[in-house]
Amino acid sequence: MLYDKDIREPLFDFLEAYYGKIRILEEKQMGRSRADIVMVLPSSVVGIEIKSDADTYARLQRQVKDYNQYFDYNYVVAGSSHAMHIEEHVPEWWGIITVEQVDGEADFYILRKPKENPGVSQKKKLSLLWRPELAHIQELNRLPKYRQRSKQFVMEKILLSVPGDILREQVSQELFERDYTRIEEIIREYKKR
Structure with a gap:
């Protein structure tokens, strides 16, 4: 089972390897929610919500609404316990990264790339x-x-x-x-x- 704390640092390394030039800002208030991660790219701002194996979907609907207002693109990073159903809980333009533990390390896979957020304000x-x-x-x-x-x-x-x-x-x-x-x-x- 992977917890949020097990995911963050390896995720930052994964995102940097995938995107190149990035800046990570953590725990940014947006509306009534808090973005786990804000990834800054040269011409866009990306919201990233982590749903570790220990998380539930209880607040996700409200979080999605807030993320959709603030960020050009959005990702959800889902632990393996959520991998089969996460697509049902986020809009089709959200990217999905799955994470599981392989040989004691967090292993990431981009299940779906994000599309530009049509509702960003x-x-x-x-x-x-x-x-x-x-x-x-x-x-x-x-x-x-x-x-x-x-x-x-x-x-x-x-x-x-x-x-x-x-x-x-x-x-x-x-x-x-x-x-x-x-x-x-x-x-x-x-x-x-």
Whole structure:
């Protein structure tokens, strides 16, 4: 039986070998759920839900709804106890990775590749960014600073002004560059300006 803790680190290695350049963010709040893993690719953001052998499907319906709003693509990583039925519990555009224990190691197999999520909300995805990251996107696109305006207002202006394909890459770039060790300093600097 594989638990979440047995899956995570080997999964990161598997994803890096499969995709190349990635950044992993763990336990990201989105709506009423928490994404187990957010995988940042050069031009998209991927939500990954882990269903280990010890998990149930009790919260999965709500989680799927939240993931579908925030991420360009989604995966479920299912332990072997879920492998036969996981397709019944996630939309057809979700990718499925199965994991089982082979010779004491987690072994991964892509059962189904993800398709682009038709329900992603670019506004919800933008909300994953911190205010200084949004300010950098404003600067890159020569938008007014809107310093006294709310985060929601700024996101609306970005969505109206920046073409979708450019914005996708810029959001990914901001998440690639995110520095959790400097967040307090970055926010303090942003507020001073």
